[in-house]
Amino acid sequence: MSADTQVRKVVIIGGGIAGGVLALGLRQRGVEVVLVDQRSELGGVGHGITLQGNALKAFDAVGLYDRLKERGFAFSHLRMKTPDGHVVAEMPTPPMGGPDLPGTMGAVRGDIADLIEEMLDEAGVDVRLGTTLTAIDDQGDSVRVTLADGTVETADLLVGADGIRSKVREMIGIDTKPQPVGMGIWRTVAKRPPEMDCSELYFGGPKYKAGYTPISEDLCYAFLLEENLDRSFIGEGPNGALLKERGQGYGGIWGxxxxxxxxxxxxxxAWIEAICVDSPWHRGRTIIIGDAAHACPPLIAQGAAMCAEDAVILAEMLTSGDAVEDVLPAFMERRFPRVKMVLDNSLTLAEWEMHPETPGADPGRIMGETLGALVAPA
Known part of the structure; x- marks a missing residue:
């Protein structure tokens, strides 16, 4: 790597999966990283998450998978069921992470956040909490970043990994906004019945879909998708009775x-929202990644995977010896088609689940085709 193109310092806004994995990938390659998050701590609580093999592969690249596997629940297939719990189809999960990793893993979101926080500390990432970005000054060969606490950082690149409501996206003049998909999702964590051994989806009942994923030896993550309810429902609270009422009409393990x-x-x-920023996601020496650039409905369980893949690939490419101005368009060329395919297929799936009478609607086929396509390396 020649001295004039070497990336020495990167500022990352957002410490979720995209920002956290990118920070780890860069630190492990000797890059100085300042990671900024407006929260007071990065670790967290949270419901469950379904991680496909390609997400696990990206986690493995930065050492996160080895820690997560001690806590999560691995499996390698997916079942589709009728509302009363009879099996319609069973699909093996394609080996998207390669032969050495499980096809899928359920995990507690808070566990991932806690592990990322722990690893950032061990890696020596300069984490700034409780502050946010207030100004970007692109100098051409560097970028000056001003934070709300008054500090100024000069870096080779600024990365916005600050989620679907990204402030960085807005500040660099990208006016794409998240749009409601038309579905709302109820999520909760519950005790895992012993016979639950993989993700299962219940189609054709009174709501759009019900399902669950085992996320540890003791716990599962259960969800119910229906129409967008009034905004007053949005949020988190002690609403078990309400979910029980809205989830009537499903039997089997879900019941x-x-x-x-x-x-x-x-x-x-929450209302399910989506965003897909057209290529390119960069302006000068600033780029957005993860949900800031492409947030998809959670129907194919690829949101975290796309975020983690972005992070690992960007870390690799930024430390390859190529100049930043060459890396960013090359990154787009590599990432955009894959991300767009996942997003388009997720939106098609949402449309079909809301309108099952659509001619040619076949959720199982599009899910299988998408997962099959993702076996190809990112």
Whole structure:
């Protein structure tokens, strides 16, 4: 790597999966990293998450998978069921992470956040909490970043990994906004019945879809998708009784999980939103990645995977010896088609689940084709 093109310092806004994995990937390659997050701590609570093999591969690249596997629940297939719990189809999960990793893993989101926080500290990342970005001054050969606490950092690159409502995206003049998909999702964490051994999806019931994923030896993550309810429902609170009421009409293990919920169980309800910023995601020496650039409905369980892949690939490319101005368009060329395919297929799937009478609607086929395509390395 020649001295004039070497990336020495990167400022990252956002310490979620995209920002955290990128910070780890860069530090492990000797780059100085300042990671900024407006929260007071990076670790966290949170419901469950389904991680496909390509997400695990990206986590493995920075050493996160070895820690997560001690806590998560690995499996290698997916079942589709009728509302009363009868199996319609069973699909093996393609080996998207390669032969040495499970096809899928369920995990607690808070565990991932806690592990990333722990690893950032060990790696020597300069983490600035409780502050945010207030100004970007692109100098051509560097970028000056001003934070709300008054500090100024000069770096080779600024990365916005600050989520679907990205401030960095807005500050660099990209006016794409997240759009509601038309579905809302209820999520909760419950005790895992012993017979639950993989993700299962219940189609054709009174709502759009119900399902769950085992996320540890003891716990599962259960969800229910229906129409967008009034905004007053949005948020998290002790709404177990409400989810039990809205989730009537499903049997099988889903019915058991629903009935096991306490009336005051913590439940999250959100409108599902999507965004896809057209290429390029960069302006000068600033780039957005992860949900800031492409947030997809969670119907193919690829959101975290796309974020983590962005991070690992950008870290590799920034430390390859090529100049930043060459890396960013090359990164777009490599990432955009894959991300766009996942996003388009997720939106098609959402449309079909909301309108199952659509001619040619076949959720199982599009899910299988998408996962099959993702076996190719990122």
């Amino acid at each position: 058991q999980v629903r009935d096991s919920l306490a009336d005051d169980a913590i439940v999250n309800y």
